[in-house]
Amino acid sequence: MERVIEMKGITKVFPGTIANDNVDFELLKGETHVLLGENGAGKTTLMNILYGLYQPDKGTIAVNGNNVKIMSPNDAIKLGIGMVHQHFMLVHNFTVAENIVLGTEPKKGIKLDMKKAINEVKELSSKYGFSIDPNSVIEDISVGQQQKVEILKALFRGAETLILDEPTAVLTPQEIDELGVIINNLKAEGKSVILITHKLKEVMSMSDRVTIVRRGKVTGIVKTSETSIEQLAELMVGRKVNLTVDKKEAKIGKVVLKIENLVAKDHRGLPAVNDVSLTVREGEILGIAGVDGNGQSELVEVLTGLRKAESGEIKLRDKDIFNKTTREIINQGMGHIPEDRHKRGLILKYSIYENAVLGSHHKKPFSKGIIMNYKYIRNYCSKLIKEFDVRTPNDEVVASALSGGNQQKLIAAREISKDPEIIIASQPTRGLDVGAIEYIHGRLVQERDKGRAVMLVSLELDEIMALSDRIAVMYDGKIVAILDRKDATEHKLGILMAGGSLENDGKEVKEHE
Incomplete structure (x- = not known):
């Protein structure tokens, strides 16, 4: 299959810590690839490098087979890479449509053409199965809806590769199911998705392959269909993990x-x-x-x-x-x-x-x-x-x-x-x-x-x-x-x-x- 992203030998050092230590990562066209690891393992740092927020100390990045230098998020967006951060980047008193077109607003002469913006957002959201009102104000909608706005914002800017950082951390079980449907719709359109997560249940249900990172190094790359939650947990933490809670009978008092x-x-x-x-x-x-x-x-x-x-x-x-x-x-x-x-x-x-x-x-x-x-x-x-x-x-x-x-x-x-x-x-x-x-x-x-x-x-x-x-x-x-x-x-x-x-x-x- 065609490689859309290839990162080789990526190293990034911060004072007192090596965040990424000679990391290799690849993403194929039309796949959902999970970057799995403990907190502080270096997952987000690696994706911030791909999105141009950080520069690597060593290593190369290729997009669609061409070596590139990604110096800023603008460079990443031009290369068709979009990122939805764990803490959303939305203007809370703007509407959904205003947030999505912010920076790339359609104009009618010198005026902002909000009617066109609303129609474009409606078309885009129905294409990917999002039920969202373009006129809703961000602060009045749920966290799950806000996440959809962030995804739409990236798609509006032409993202072919979408990085989702901890996308299920703030979602309800129903919204997690909805996100799974959205990811499948994106893949059906030929887009590729990178999920940064540590939630093993979602990894198993949403991904095609998993790259596991521990303390800045890759400890394994596995096909989701050939692994288990227990195996992933062990690769991620470096030891067997008790996934059930041991509890004695409660002794209830006053x-x-x-x-x-x-x-x-x-x-x-x-x-x-x-x-x-x-x-x-x-x-x-x-x-x-x-x-x-x-x-x-x-x-x-x-x-x-x-x-x-x-x-x-x-x-x-x-x-x-x-x-x-x-x-x-x-x-x-x-x-x-x-x-x-x-x-x-x-x-x-x-x-x-x-x-x-x-x-x-x-x-x-x-x-x-x-x-x-x-x-x-x-x-x-x-x-x-x-x-x-x-x-x-x-x-x-x-x-x-x-x-x-x-x-x-x-x-x-x-x-x-x-x-x-x-x-x-x-x-x-x-x-x-x-x-x-x-x-x-x-x-x-x-x-x-x-x-x-x-x-x-x-x-x-x-x-x-x-x-x-x-x-x-x-x-x-x-x-x-x-x-x-x-x-x-x-x-x-x-x-x-x-x-x-x-x-x-x-x-x-x-x-x-």
Whole structure:
């Protein structure tokens, strides 16, 4: 088959780390090729080189058999290479059509021809099976829809090769299926797709071949039809990985968190949390399942002091924390692994050791009055780095220089090490590889076994099913059912997440606590 991309001997060194070490990669016409590896393995760096965001220190790149120098994304686009980044590059108060044509706007004389732009976007989206309204404003559409806009933006610019960086990290199960259909439509048009991912289930269902990268080097190239999830996990991490969560029977104790009749609005002033009542007890993991945008984020924000509620009650160990400040809530014993690690979890320009004590930095022994005890902080941070396997050259590195998974490990380390009464873990493994997921899952179960209360909010049904002792399903701002884990199936949860009701011997499944 025809090679559309050939990268040979690519080497890229950053201060203190070799991101790519003599890497070879090839892409054939009409194939979906997965670049698989742990966080920090060098996958995104390699694709950023192909897209012209970085220059290689050594190595060559050929596109359609011709050696090329790709000095910028503009060069890549001219060569028919488009990239959809993990963190989308969209103007939030522009419409879908405005974002897609941005920089290549159709003109009528000297004026922008928006009618033509809208028609072109409609034609393009129907060609590839996207159901998307060109007039919708970006901030009003779901994350899955935003991703489609990014893909359309690349196709509008003539992309023949599409690089998708962690495309399923923010998608619901239904949206992941839709993405699979879109990729098949692209291949049917003769386009080639590179997926950067660490999600083995999607690798098996979406790809033709897989190149595995570990610590900057290629450890294997396999045909998807000739491999297994277990083999890929071992090639990726360098050891056998336990893909199931080992859990003892829960020893459930007293109520730690009690929520009653909670009501809150979203950023537009519309109802987001609608009369929610829940309890979380010692020694249990309560999972909150639901399609993105059904009030889960607003519920977590209210519980952690990041959003004011309209009414209701929230008690942590019988102490009222309703509409208290974030610091007051932390001081009462709340740990929080936030869903957006960049916005809520870290100060990206601060060092790892400074980030390791955020939220506790004002307390002894980290500070003496207004003077920070940096010797103690750095010793403390070194222990966290070792215990939670945060991959970094040293503790002085700024948080923005860590890979996404290592940023997440740092946040989990900080929050778990505060010894909280309850941990609210919101999308705790978003963007993590199997090795890191195995570790975070193990830590959450360990905390539960110590008698800690854990509330897990996740869009990953597999994660909810694997970790939870009880599962609350959230739909349209309401808790529509609470099931014991042994009674829950993916099918049942899927029906509830879509707003349906369950019938068991002619009776509706009742909510229970």
